[in-house]
Amino acid sequence: MYVAVKGGERAIEASWRLLDKARRGDTRLAELSAAQIREQLRLAVARVMTEGSVYDEELAALAIKQAAGDLVEAIFLLRAYRTTLPRFGYTQAIDTEAMQVERRISATFKDVPGGQLLGATYDYTQRLLDFALLAEGHAATDTGSSPACSPQAPPPETETMPRVVTLLDKEGLIEQERPTPDAPQPHDLTREPLAFPASRATRLQNLARGDEGFLLAMGYATQRGYANSHPFAGEIRFGTIAVEMELDELGESVEIGDIDVTECQMINQFAGSSEVPPTFTQGYGLAFGHSERKAMAMALVDRALRAEELGETLGSPTQDIEFMLSHSDNVEASGFVQHLKLPHYVDFQSELELVRRLRARHATRDRGESANGSNDQEQAA
Known part of the structure; x- marks a missing residue:
């Protein structure tokens, strides 16, 4: 930076x-x-x-x-x-099926176990300026008796709510990544620099930290044909999840707090071969807080970056792992662009002097060609 x-x-x-x-x-x-x-x-x-x-x-x-x-x-x-904070250890992987869901929708199944919960969303607003918000200290609109809008809304759902892709997985219709005991520990991108080749775990970390605008544009590009992708929003859920950490002193995991997260699982075009039956593929996104657009864009890009492992033809920048991961970080991008505001006097003066010499040489050549042309005309006369 x-x-x-x-x-x-x-x-x-x-x-x-x-x-x-x-x-x-x-x-x-x-x-x-x-x-x-x-x-x-x-x-x-x-x-x-x-x-x-x-x-x-x-x-x-x-x-x-x-x-x-x-x-x-x-x-x-x-x-x-x-960077100034000490690292005490690593938490356990969160189980989003145990999330206290505040919002949960699926674009693939109308009826899903646990139901669809609209929650608080801008999806159904008219996108018109609400000038009532200019009145400080007053509600913009009458919330009426809608449970989703009322200050007395019921607490979030607490029962376990299975993911939509679990329904497909029971029939073997969607590919799943299942951890193995001998799997290496994921690369910690917050402590180690990005390196290639990058595993999917590293790529997901990079995308989670990536600029939302960049990921949104690249996700949009995948939908417009710049990747072999035909996505369906399998499930988007937002809510609160407990975070646990294993303490060596106790020999067990303890809950250390709750965080809000948004999870998105995109269901994409199927893969298969003559030996392997076809199954749907998927892309994954996870972000802190209520971040649906970020999680969705992340899932779209994640699926595009899996092209090589799924045996697809690489023909788009959105499928180029190095291109995508190297340019998604807004802190690095901002620093590299904004460093142009710093003094570059010496560099510019050297290029300025070079251009002046080239122009002088060009002018000398033109004068020489003009003089030779005049001499030729005089000899012909």
């Missing part, structure tokens, strides 16, 4: 003061608190936590406030902070 180099100390300090002033805005208005950001800008908080690789709503809200709403800058701040 490229960061600012030292410059004039007084100028830099003045820039900091101007930044603080610009961030605060009009002092006649109440200052926006981190608690307000956490509670009222929860989708922004979820994105910063996911791409910043830290599940802490308060820190994510603080980063958003410090960055004046620039989410990429907030993600950079959170990642920088996480």
